[in-house]
Amino acid sequence: MISKTLTAASTKPIILGILKQGSSYGYLIIKKIKELSGGKMQYSDGMLYPVLHKMEKDGWIESSWSLKNETRPRKYYEITTLGKEALHQEQSQWAQVNSVLNQIWEPKTEIQ
Amino acid sequence: MISKTLTAASTKPIILGILKQGSSYGYLIIKKIKELSGGKMQYSDGMLYPVLHKMEKDGWIESSWSLKNETRPRKYYEITTLGKEALHQEQSQWAQVNSVLNQIWEPKTEIQ
């Protein structure tokens, strides 16, 4: 299982990345993340939905209730222009942090 | 500047990585991180010291006041066996999260 802090740090970039590939809804996003991580990352609904609300409030994503003749109502989310910008920023920040970690970890002093 | 959550997620693995290369003390660790990140990551002392205390409480690191004839007292930290194990776990978790992010980000649908 992935640590709490690392999960927290990756939630928004993961959601943005998923939504960039096409609109989706909360329940499906949870399943998608579980699948992509091989079960290592599992969000409860109580964890994910408030994040979606926050992201919508911040203008990163937009929602609409599906009118399509689906079996049940679903709240579909789409990424906004602002959300795409946020995603780029996230990607850049992850690259920077990974660079720092690699600098420290790389001289794999695994001599022992 | 790196986001709050990403900073939080990387603090412990960075400290563990630095200490694996040799013992160090709080003030120096702060400067080291700032240097390695090109100023992108800056910890205040009030942010870092409590983390060190927590890590020591958890048995990941051990401290001792320097008796060496230094200009002023410094609390040197060393990584423990438990800390090295924690570092390995962190590295594995970062790899897993990066894998998920790459899966989502890679099909860089930058067609537009």
Next chain:
DNA sequence: TCTATATACATAGAATTACAAAGTATAACG
């Protein structure tokens, strides 16, 4: 000599955030 800055560590408490738990409702399956 005096002052400002850098070094070095510590912690209380306010502010923020996370998230488990509980709630609502319907569809599908056996």
Next chain:
DNA sequence: CGTTATACTTTGTAATTCTATGTATATAGA
């Protein structure tokens, strides 16, 4: 017709973060 899966919401507490404040000494510069 009961159980499980689907689908979304929110409250309140628990945990965490980090700002602000405090202590103390060394050093550089004016």
